[in-house]
Amino acid sequence: MVGHDETMRTRRTHHGSESISPTAHYTGYVWVHNGLAPGYLATTRGKAYYHAMRPGTALGRMLGGPVLEDVLLARHRLIDRLLSTAIESGRVRGVLELAAGLSPRGLEFAHHYGTEITYVETDLPGMAARKYTALRRAGALGPNHRVESLDVLGGHDQEDVTTVLRHFARGRGLAVVSEGLLNYLSAEEVGGLWSRIHAALRPFGEGLYLSDLHVSTDRRGPAEAFGARLLGMFVRSGVHFHFTDSARARAALRATGFDRVTVHHPSDFPGVLTGGPASADRVRVLAAETR
Template structure:
């Protein structure tokens, strides 16, 4: 599999720098490509904000803060002591949560081999990889084999509450692929006393205005491919999560969460999934 920087999507570079720019990440997770992309798009982002339109920067921050808040709550309540972040990219979440929770939390960052190798090298060089924090290769579409989620979960403690988190992943895949991922996630989490799944999700009904559709077209061009809107509304998404094997499921509007608030431009475009297995 390709291992060059060109194999990593523009959004991985961009988001890595966006998080750093807003004080949420470490410089070790910043790439020159990310800095260049962020600064090149900043004037357009500021113009959109002045006109009251959604911005990529805004919805990225909204989803990240919302998911961080829900994960922090689960850890603080003792429901989760192990986290698997699928398609982690240059996300600072593993470093940030291990820094805050130390030995109380085991954190696994997983991604395709070239991205996992790049992330591991950066964390090791900067001395950011603490005990109980590892990075490994994973294929989120694999049902079995050494790169499957099931094989990764075999190395975790089966007696501990576990979370799976995906950010910026689902909308690259078609509906059937997402259904398959959700079935795999639910099956793996059911092996633990309590399971939590967190993810961002874009719903068709929440992206209907002309400015929202224009923003979606811009994002599609940016990521060099179609962005899929799999479900019409929260009710349809929740039904699919339950059908995949989750015991309970809910869809959050980030603007209703205290970590985000209503003033974040672009927050209205994204929803956050919170699904659970176990009691």
């Protein structure tokens, strides 16, 4: 069961889901700007959003406060780090990324690990088509790297998590990754999604679910409250903080059936931080395992 849902706006439809996609343009540009993604994954929209945010970013840096760009970089690098460790230890041979947006993770991992892994990245139809076209034009897709359309809420005529699993060999470890998704879903939707992910992972030898986690007690300052409100106006589905602290998120995942749940803090991992701990402390990464 997923707990308390502190929602700023509650309207939610599948159409609302598409309104979340613009946030992927911004994060996509953050990855390109920081050298994590190739330039062809940047969009004009992403660049415009990035430059519009720049004064706030500069002010946040000057005041030593949390900076969204640094929070994004910390969570992205920490998810990469945990996923690499799972692959290199031999526990994971397949990766299903949900709501991948314009993230370079699939590209990077498929390139780095080659046929050692199968990487399937997914998003809503419009975003998945954009990503597929960009990667295909760059000649970057291969037999071990696919882009598929997948609505995590199960829209009409959509593939669901179960059908996407046909790409992965049973008995070999599978990781499901989501980054920057949970806060746009209601508590009920997160609960349903976690149950489906848990059920999807069970047939695989070892299962790992990785996701960033933002909790409401971290929205400490007026700048964060304002930032979240702004995002809530922009994203029609609203921005949700389901848990007051990470212990509650951990307990909810355990109640879903995951055998082991670890909450990782970016500041415990040298090399994932840009800027100060003020930003790193604002995000955690959940690692939930099935055996």
